[in-house]
Amino acid sequence: MIAQDSLKEALRKNKLKSETFRNLEYLRFTDDFKDIPRGTALFKDMVIWGYPHIGRIFQLSTGIPEQFSAPFWVEEKVDGYNVRVFMHKGEIYALTRGGYVCAFTTDRVPDFVDPTFFEDNPDLVLCMEVAGPENPYVEESPPHVKEDVKFFLFDIMRKNHQGFLPYREKLRLIEKYNLPSVERYGLYTPERIEELKALLRRLNEEKREGVVLKEDSERDKRVKYITSYANLNDIRITSLNMLGLPADYYTNRLLRLALFIEEEGVEKTQELFRELGEAFLSGLFQACKMAREEGKVHRVFRCRFRKRENALIFMEQMKHASVHIQVNQLSLRQEGEFWLLEFEKVFLNMTGLLGHILRGGSLID
């Protein structure tokens, strides 16, 4: 558990905030605080620890021998958002990375996770990626999810504990409860780098995000490695809202791209240059067009709920949590067995700046 003194200090420093979801009251850490990761959530009688940061390597040939001294498991890194799913007083909830109980994810968990799992294992927490074209947070989506969303398990935690269940224990539970999991590529030794590189080339061609590597050892050391496709795609997807992101979002991805190519010696460099330039500029052109024609830079999201009430709660959550973004509900209607919610995010920084510039305004920089 967390010492009372730390909690008081965190509250005073505004790192710990009180939240409510329906009748459930809890506290969440809005930032890393001392050794407590952001997104750690405190309920009356237990703590769900935040999902820890995972270090990134930029080149496999040097990164693998430097990071690992034992064989490591290789798993797909799915491009979605990270949640922690658990049962509390008979109800199943899903926490976002930031530690909010998410009304959308919570609504949809039962479609993907057999509740028997939590009835049998009430103290376990499933760490999952939610991904797909109809998710409300991330504009990207893996190619293998064609509609709606899917849930992908990658780790299991225990309530009140940091760290994860051993890998083989996770495998046993996945099998026993038929849990949906990220793709697993097996155990690699540090000597099998060429095979791993070949795997990454395939994932890159298949437009997947990358891999997480987990050492098969007591210390459970992890690192991640991202494909050049994913880096380019991040730029392509976000350039519409370039001013809404920390500017080093782009310099980081440029560096990763350069190091990927430096290692791989990608042949068709001219084509890659073209793709990179287009990734940056096409979103900006679209933003200019929107600002000129519609007076706002925005993107429409759509997602499916089981319960209408959850969609309404979700809209309130989004409006409450968004900074520099205005969230507008567009429609909510029943379609088959779902309630289909459509909403838009208006990117206020882009809208404001492009409006000023296109009206002929000047800027001092």
Place this chain on the structure above:
Amino acid sequence: MIAQDSLKEALRKNKLKSETFRNLEYLRFTDDFKDIPRGTALFKDMVIWGYPHIGRIFQLSTGIPEQFSAPFWVEEKVDGYNVRVFMHKGEIYALTRGGYVCAFTTDRVPDFVDPTFFEDNPDLVLCMEVAGPENPYVEESPPHVKEDVKFFLFDIMRKNHQGFLPYREKLRLIEKYNLPSVERYGLYTPERIEELKALLRRLNEEKREGVVLKEDSERDKRVKYITSYANLNDIRITSLNMLGLPADYYTNRLLRLALFIEEEGVEKTQELFRELGEAFLSGLFQACKMAREEGKVHRVFRCRFRKRENALIFMEQMKHASVHIQVNQLSLRQEGEFWLLEFEKVFLNMTGLLGHILRGGSLID
């Protein structure tokens, strides 16, 4: 003059620093402070005001009618560094934009400015751009300066006064003293936007930086506009040291490029995409290569001095003023009528980060 209270407050807040050049002692504002621009320099009996910020417009068709209500003078914006040149107790000095007396610029002024100007006009300050392949600060250089540096006058100030002499007065002094000036394209009316756009297209093809527009009116309103060539070139030149710059350096230039193309409808967009991608990645590839082969990311500068002593003072100034950059003198030798100084700037952020990554290190971001 500046109120004593302001000076004390600025000193206390570390916005005002004491400097020495040979026997000359002075204070300089290291940042904008209240209404005092960064680079304002205080000498015992007078103030040289800092050169003010000039707003930037991103599109001519809307920017010109929005910004100007009278005809405006159009001048080339030269890609170099901004200095203020003046005489003090019989000696001529040059201040950088940041308010340092620069040993290099001061050394070279007499090659380009007739000292008679200052003997006749001891209270005037020449605002000039210094540009060329052998300048010690800026890695870019205008195409029309083939070697060494040149000085280009664009404004004249008075000691102890903010603001500039009237444009026609400047023209008279340029003519009378044969002062080297930026190219001047004459007086435009806000109705002549198409002509101005044609001028900018020509400057873009000639690989020039852009223009400064100065309203022919009491208020002397100014704005600047930069060619797409210059934006691309900024990215190309600096990507070697991408982590040494504020990350919004790049997002700003991307936005300018997009707005330039949005207005001009540049045809060969595919080629522009390719150029942009290459501008970002070629410098990063070069940085990786340097980090791998030489253990450091660096760039060599060379410049010509009249006096050996000034080169030595300049090296001390550079070492003193550089942050995140290590400055190493490589050579100083006589060549014809000049002392040729060669030095390198080692970019410590890039060197450190790439070294870590290429050794297989991981990063949390």
